[in-house]
Every structure is written in C-alpha cells, then in structure tokens.
Amino acid sequence: MPYADVGGNVRLFYTDDGDGPPLLLVHGWGADSHQWSWHIDALAAEHRVIAPDLRGHGYSSVPDTGNTPRMMAEDLHHLLSRLGVQQVIAAGHSMGAQVVSILAVEHPEQVRGLVAVDPGYGMTAGIARGFPEMIAGLRGEHPHAVAEAIDEWCTNAATPAVIRRWHKRRLYGMPPHVLAQAFEAMFTGPDAIGVRPASDDYLARRQCPVLSIWSDPERAKWEAGLLKHPASKVVCWEGSGHRLHEERPAEFVHLARGWLGTL
Template sequence: MPYADLSGNIRLFYTDDAPQTDGPPLLLVHGWGTDSHQWSWHIDALAARHRVIAADLRGHGYSTVPETGNTPRMMAEDLRGLLDHLDVPQVIAVGHSMGGQVVSILAVEHPERVRALVALDPGYGMAAPVPDGFPRMIAGLRGPHPHAAAEKIDEWCTNAATPAVIRRWHKRRLYGMPPHVLVQAFEAMFTDPGAIGVRPAGDDYLARRACPVLSIWADRERASWEAGLLKDGLSTVMCWEGSSHRLHEERPAEFVLVLERWLRRIG
C-alpha cells in the first residue's frame, strides 16, 4: 500500500482506488480515534464510478505519529500535501466527525482544491450544555486511563441502531491510539483558541465554505443550524433520525445512494 512523504517529516498512509476514473476524486477522511479502514463499508461501491482516495490522518492508523500538531488544521494541510503528491488538482472531500472539520478547513483555506464537500455528522455545531462536559472529558484523556476515558466519550457515538460489530471495531481502534493524539485532537476541535467545533465560535469560519455542501446529521436541531450557514444553492442538509453518530456505517448502501444522487445533481 502507498505512503506519501510530506513536509515536516509526516508520512501518510493512503489507498487510491480506480485512479483512472474521470472527474474529481473522492477524498475520504475518517474521524477521531479511528483510521481509513472506516471506509471499508463504502470504497468498493464508490470505486465503481469514482476514483477514491482514503488516507490515515497524522497520528492515526499507519501514518506518522508526531509528538505535537495533531490538530484538524495540520491534518488539512497534510491532505493538501497528499493531493500535491498525487498531482490531484481538486477533490470532492468527504469527512465524518472530526473529518468533517478537517475537510471544512481544507475547503476554507484551499477552496480551489475542493469542488464539493460532504460532512457526515460532523464534529462541529456543538451547543450548550454539551461543551460544559469537555473539561471533564479532557481531564480523563490526560489522566491515568486515557483509553477508558476515550471509550466513555465514544459511547455518545452509538445507540440501539449501531450493530455490535461497529461498536467493537471502533473500541479496538481507540485502544490502539496514542493518548497524546487523542487529547490534542479533542482540544483542537473544541477548546483551543480558534477551535471551530462549538457554537457560535465556529459559525463565521464554517460560513466561509463557498462550495456545495452535502451534510447528513443524526440530530435535527444541528442540521437546521447548519442549513443557515451554507452559501451555495446546490447545498443539501439531511437528518437521518434514529441513526447514531456512525450513521454512514450503519446505513452504508443508503449513504452511497444519497451521495451518488447528489453528485449527479451538482454535476
């Protein structure tokens, strides 16, 4: 499997399926505490019509684990470097959870590289009282049992709709994560200066995304909030009520169908 050597001594693991397919590739970006295996439910179906690039973000999976800089902003810069490495001028960027932040940052900071953006229950739009619990979560991630704390946070990501195999899959990956990456990424998403994960702090930044956005949420209130931020007339916001944070893993065929229909709509 290929690796890309980027600046800053970062080496990203990635896969590149159907590289001869025309049109902007799909760039698949996983969430916090997981890796690009998260897209195993989808790659085969998507690669039937599209070039599909799926990368492990820094600190995750098979990619380099730096001591510092494990933040969505640096991860977005790594992805820009990966596109340069592959000589890919533009992508349709698809991100789940923290990956939704990463692809949004890529779209704001490098708008010429993102033709369209897909955000799956993204890691932004958090509103009171949820942020009140972040200091306790961070203390747990910095404490003597960081993986147990991460597993406790991850319980929020599932519900009765989540198959046991998906719960187990994510738990195993969390316990394989370097603790300093978990806490750095979490703080950078929600509590560090400039974090875009909490409302209203991130609203102005997210409103700078000029490309079409397909956003699929498990929470109707957050879906309605994001609809008010989107500028492009081809943008679409959906809510899959009853699903959990892992909605695209719980309903992979439906996700692929919805994505394909939206891509045809935006041309």
Template sequence: MPYAEVGPGVRLFYTDDGQADDDQPPLLLVHGWGADSHQWSWHIDALAARHRVIAVDLRGHGYSSVPDTGNTPRMMAADLDVLLDRLGIPRVIAVGHSMGGQVVSILAVEHPERVRALVTLDPGYGMSASLARGFPQMIASLRGEDPHAAAERIDEWCTNAGTPDVIRRWHKRRLYGMAPHVLAEAFEAMFTGPEAIGVRPASDEYLARRRCPVLSIWADQGRAAWEAGLIDNSGSVVVCWEGASHRLHEERPRDFVQTLEGWVRRL
C-alpha cells in the same frame, strides 16, 4: 499500499482505488477522531465503481506517522493539501465524518481551490455551549491515568441501541490502539483550543467562509436545522437520518452511497 511524505517527520498512509472520471474530481475520504481509513471499508468498493477514491489515515491515526505535537484538524487539513500535490490531484470532492468533517471544511476554507464540493457526515462542529461545558473534563480524563478508558466513555455517545455490535467493537479496538497524546490533542483542538471551530458561535463564523456546495448528513435534527440555516451555497443539501447514530454511514452504507452518488450527479 502507498505512503506519502507530507512534512518533516510526517508520512501519511493512503489507498487509491477506482478510475478517474473526466466529469467529476476524485473523492477524498477522511475518517473521524480515533479511527482510520478502514472506516470506509463499507463504502469504497461501491464508490470506486464510478470514481477515483482516495482514503487516507490522518496524522496520528492508523498507519500514518504519530508526531509528538501538531495532531490538530488544521494541521491535518494542511497535510491533505500536500498529499493532493504529491498525487497530482488539483481538486477533490472531500468527504469527512465527525472530526473529518472539520478537517475537510478547513481544507475548503483555507485551500478553496482544492475542494469542488464537501460531504460532511454528522460532523464535529456546531456543538452548543451547554454541551461544550463538559469538554474540559473529557480532555482532562484523556490526559489522566487511563486515557483509553476515557476515550471509550466518550465514544459511547457515538452509538445507540440500533448500532451493530461489530461497529462498536471495531471502533473500540482502534481507540485502544491510538497514542493517548493524539486523542487528547485532537479532541482539545476540535472544541476548546484557541482555533477550535467545533462549538458555536465559532462554528458559524468559520463555516460561513465555505464557498463550495455542501452535502451534510446528520443524526440530530436540531444541528441539521442549524446548518441548513447557515448554508446558502447553490446545490447545498442538509438532511437528517432520524434514528441513526453518529456512525450513520457505517450503519447505513447503502443509503450513504446512494445519497452521495445522487447528489454528485446533480452538481
């Protein structure tokens, strides 16, 4: 499997499947916090039947390098810009889940020429101030005596009674394989750091700078309605899959692929 050097001491693992489509840019699949590109195993075969599909392990995650510092969504987005240069890919349809939704949104804002369109899946932005009050304690626990247990407690929010056990187990195993400093640094950078865009109103101000069409799929009706009011780009669509958990695309892989394919065809 291929690797790409994207900066001093940073090498990204990625897979490259399917065939290029003259009518649409490749799909770039970006996983969430504490996961890796295996998260897309439920979807790659179906997507690669019609698209070139790049699935990447972000820095600090999976098989990619684990830097001592810089494990933030902004640095991850910068890495992706370099990766696309290495692959000779000028533009992509960028797909991101959770933290990956932040990463691809940053890529679209900071490197707008790179992103033809965005797909965000229960993205890690738009958190209310009341919810954010608990984040400092979560970050402290990620830097405490048992960071993996703390990460597992945080991850409980990501599932519900309908989440299959195999998905719960898959994510637990990956969390326990993560470097603790990456878990803490990335979580902090998403929500409480000086450049964090995960909490309103910082989310509103930053995401309003996106100029490409956006398909956003949420599990929470309130946050879906919030983003629908924020987006005015032609072709953008916001939907909510009520009853789904934060792992919505893993729980409903066929629905996700069909929704993405239908929207891409209409672009």
C-alpha cells in the same frame, strides 16, 4: 499500499482506488481509513477514491505535537498536491468533517464540494461544558477508558455490535497524546471550530456546495442556515447513531452518489 511524505516529518498512509472525478474520504477521531471499507468499492465504480489515515492515526506518522484538524488539513493539501490532484470532492465523518471544511476554507481551489457526515462541529454551549473534563481525562492515567466512555455517545440501539467493537478496539490502539490533542483542538483550543459561535463564523466561509448528513435534527437545521451554495443539501437521519454511514452504508452511498451526480 502507498505512503506519501507531506512535510514536517509526517508520512501519510493512503489507498487510491478507481478512476473518475477524485473523491477524498476522511475518517473521524480515533479511527482510520478502514472506516470507509463499507463504501470504497461502490464509490470507486465512478470515482477515483483516495482514503488516507490522518496524522497520528492508523498507519500514518505519529508526531509528538500538532495532531490537530488544522494540521491534518494541511497534510491533505500536500497529499493532493503530491498526487497531482487539482480538485476533489472531500467527504469527512465527525472530526473528518472539520478537517475537510478547513481544507475547503483555507484551500478553496482544491475543494469542489463537501460531504459532511454527522460533523464534529456546531456543538452547543451546554454540550461544550463537559469538554474540559473529558480532555483532562484523556490526559490522565486511563485515557483509553475515557475515550471509550466518550465513544458511548456515538452509539445507540441502531448501532450494530460489530461497529461498536471495531471502534473500541481502534481507540485502544490509539496513542493517548493524539486523542487528547485532537479532541482539545476540535473543541476548546484557541482555533477550535467545533463549538458555536466559532462554528458559525468559520463554516460560513465555505463557498463550495455541501451535502451534510446528520442524526440530530436541531444541528441539521442549524447548519442549513449557514450554507450558501444553491446545490447544498442537508439531510437528517433521525434515530441513527453518530456513525450513520457505517450503520446504513447502502443508503449512504445511494445518497452521496445521487448528490455527487448533481454537481
């Protein structure tokens, strides 16, 4: 499987399947590109599908510092350049939706469209009040137990046991400093875009069409008010867990392929 040096002594693992318009798939916090195993074959029937492990995750390099969505987006910018890919549609789940949104804002020429899957942004102040304690726990004596407790928020009765188990095992394999750095940079760091109103100000700068798929109707309605491009679309699968694309893979592929065909 391929690796690419993207600068700063960071080497990304990625897979590259299919042929057609390029599609970049970006996983969430504490996961890796295996998260897209439910979808790659179907999407690769019509697209060139590139699925990287973000820095600090999976088989990619684990830097001591810089494990943030902004640096991850820069890594992807360099990866696409290394692969000779001028423009992609970028899909991201959770933290990955932050990463691809940053890529779209900072390098708009590279991103033709976005698919945001239950994005890790738009958090309200009420939710955000708990983040400092979570970050302190991730930096404490039992970071993986704290990460597992945080991950409970990602599941509900709709989540199959195999998905719960897969992500629990993946979290316990993560370097603790990566979990803490990435979570902090998403929500409480000086450049964080995960909490309103920082989310509003930054995401309004996206100029490309966006398909956003939510499990939370309130945040779905909120993001609908930010989207400018006429081809943008917001969908809510109320009752799903946070990893709704894993819980409902066939429906996700059907929705994504239909929307991609309109671009």
